[in-house]
Amino acid sequence: MNKVGWGILGSGKIAKKFAADLALVEGAELVAVGARELPAAEAFAQQFNIRHAHGTYQELVQNPAVDVIYIATPHSHHYEHGLLCLQHKKAALIEKAFTINAQQAKKLVRAARQNNVFLMEAFWTRFLPHYLKTKEMIAEGKVGSIQSIIAEFGFKPTPPVAPRIYDPALGGGSLLDIGVYPVFLALDILGKPDEIVAQMIPAPTGVDNQCSILFKYKTGALAQLFSSFNANLATGADIAGDGGRIRMTHRFHGPTTDLEYYPDIVTSRQVVDFEKAKGNGYEYEAQHVTNCIKKGLVESPLRTHADTILLMETLVEIRKLAGIRYPAD
Numbered sequence: 525m526n527k528v529g530w531g532i533l534g535s536g537k538i539a540k541k542f543a544a545d546l547a548l549v550e551g552a553e554l555v556a557v558g559a560r561e562l563p564a565a566e567a568f569a570q571q572f573n574i575r576h577a578h579g580t581y582q583e584l585v586q587n588p589a590v591d592v593i594y595i596a597t598p599h600s601h602h603y604e605h606g607l608l609c610l611q612h613k614k615a616a617l618i619e620k621a622f623t624i625n626a627q628q629a630k631k632l633v634r635a636a637r638q639n640n641v642f643l644m645e646a647f648w649t650r651f652l653p654h655y656l657k658t659k660e661m662i663a664e665g666k667v668g669s670i671q672s673i674i675a676e677f678g679f680k681p682t683p684p685v686a687p688r689i690y691d692p693a694l695g696g697g698s699l700l701d702i703g704v705y706p707v708f709l710a711l712d713i714l715g716k717p718d719e720i721v722a723q724m725i726p727a728p729t730g731v732d733n734q735c736s737i738l739f740k741y742k743t744g745a746l747a748q749l750f751s752s753f754n755a756n757l758a759t760g761a762d763i764a765g766d767g768g769r770i771r772m773t774h775r776f777h778g779p780t781t782d783l784e785y786y787p788d789i790v791t792s793r794q795v796v797d798f799e800k801a802k803g804n805g806y807e808y809e810a811q812h813v814t815n816c817i818k819k820g821l822v823e824s825p826l827r828t829h830a831d832t833i834l835l836m837e838t839l840v841e842i843r844k845l846a847g848i849r850y851p852a853d
């Protein structure tokens with residue numbers, strides 16, 4: 525295989541950032557875009573110098589130049605669009621939240637294995653240098669035995685607000701949109717919790733405007749996680765143990781955060797260096813996927829199918845406890 529041919533399904537906000545970052549990925553070429561309307565696809569193709577513009581997603585998945593498709597539609601449509609790609613033997617990288625529920629996630633994993641094609645959740649944080657550094661420091665014992673994780677993600681949507689933010693039919697609500705990051709962090713660092721407590725405050729549409737979650741572990745660790753569409757929060761994260769604390773200062777899920785280390789928890793702040801992203805930060809996950817496809821893998825060794833299913837099962841459990849429901853349930 526020479527270059528891996530990328531296609532983008534959906535021409536919205538995040539698709540544009542991802543398209544720009546693909547130019548930084550070695551061994552990858554963005555060859556096609558598909559949108560629901562041809563003019564949107566054509567405008568996107570012109571902006572990013574893409575050879576093929578398709579006015580339907582069906583045409584995109586039939587394009588022989590495409591090896592892998594980045595799915596950037598609302599969460600409610602990830603299952604349908606993921607299945608469309610996999611059934612046409614196209615590898616798929618699907619934005620978070622991966623699906624609406626765990627059943628849909630499991631069906632996608634089954635379809636990927638049956639069709640022998642690569643499938644991964646686009647959890648970009650997992651591939652970012654500051655996060656890899658954080659994991660490395662934890663593995664080196666820099667924080668000792670982890671006792672607590674406190675992570676929050678909050679922003680006030682400003683007009684024009686995309687319909688997907690509050691519409692239950694599009695999987696709206698703070699948990700699936702942004703709460704997914706604090707939940708990912710706790711699962712990735714501490715694993716599956718032994719007990720979960722969760723509460724939410726609804727928006728007028730019924731989806732959660734704010735969601736507060738507690739994970740309890742038999743080890744004695746607790747994770748306090750929070751998402752909000754009501755306030756612009758720092759969106760920081762603390763990982764603290766009996767030997768020290770790591771803090772991701774702001775927008776902890778993305779490449780612009782700062783990383784701090786407090787060896788004795790309260791004082792002695794140390795700023796930790798890590799590689800700065802050249803693009804928006806999506807180039808790291810895109811490089812990983814490109815490499816996996818070149819190797820003929822069906823699953824990422826870094827963001828496995830089991831990781832994705834655990835996240836989706838945990839989100840379902842939180843939703844059950846907090847009372848967050850969707851038409852797809």
Ligand SMILES: NC(=O)c1ccc[n+]([C@@H]2O[C@H](COP(=O)([O-])OP(=O)(O)OC[C@H]3O[C@@H](n4cnc5c(N)ncnc54)[C@H](OP(=O)(O)O)[C@@H]3O)[C@@H](O)[C@H]2O)c1
Pocket residue numbers: 533534535536537538539558559560561564565596597598599601619620621646648686687688694700701
């Ligand atoms: N990883 C990250 O940092 C990050 C950041 C933001 C969002 N996201 C995720 O990316 C996904 C898209 O978010 P976004 O902010 O890019 O959304 P957006 O700007 O609203 O774009 C969504 C796109 O989906 C397509 N679409 C297909 N069916 C649709 C429907 N029924 N209603 C609305 N749009 C439909 C549309 O593309 P066409 O009409 O062009 O086909 C639309 O442009 C979400 O799952 C979100 O959680 C991830």
